[in-house]
Amino acid sequence: MDQNEQYKSIMSEIIGKQIIILGPNVAVMRARKVPNLVINDDGTVASITGDPSEAMGKLIDSYVELSGQIVKNTLGSIFTKYPEIKQAS
Numbered sequence: 001m002d003q004n005e006q007y008k009s010i011m012s013e014i015i016g017k018q019i020i021i022l023g024p025n026v027a028v029m030r031a032r033k034v035p036n037l038v039i040n041d042d043g044t045v046a047s048i049t050g051d052p053s054e055a056m057g058k059l060i061d062s063y064v065e066l067s068g069q070i071v072k073n074t075l076g077s078i079f080t081k082y083p084e085i086k087q088a089s
Helices: 001-023 024-032 052-067 067-082
Strands: 037-039 045-048
Touching: 001 024, 001 037, 001 045, 001 067, 024 037, 024 052
Parallel strands: none
Antiparallel strands: 037 045
């Protein structure tokens, strides 16, 4: 799996976790506000333009704005599956 596909997978998982927490409408709407991402109706990332690491950071930040520490806690298990992907700070 190339790096862009890995970013799409990890961001799709992040959105999936937020769908459980926030509901599908809020989670997908919030993800669609992130520049450089195209999000399918089911919450999967269809495409990324530009720097995928930056897009992922903006995605995480948008969810953190809504629910703070809950988001950070749910992300830990996702990132352990993608050790070669650096976390945005």
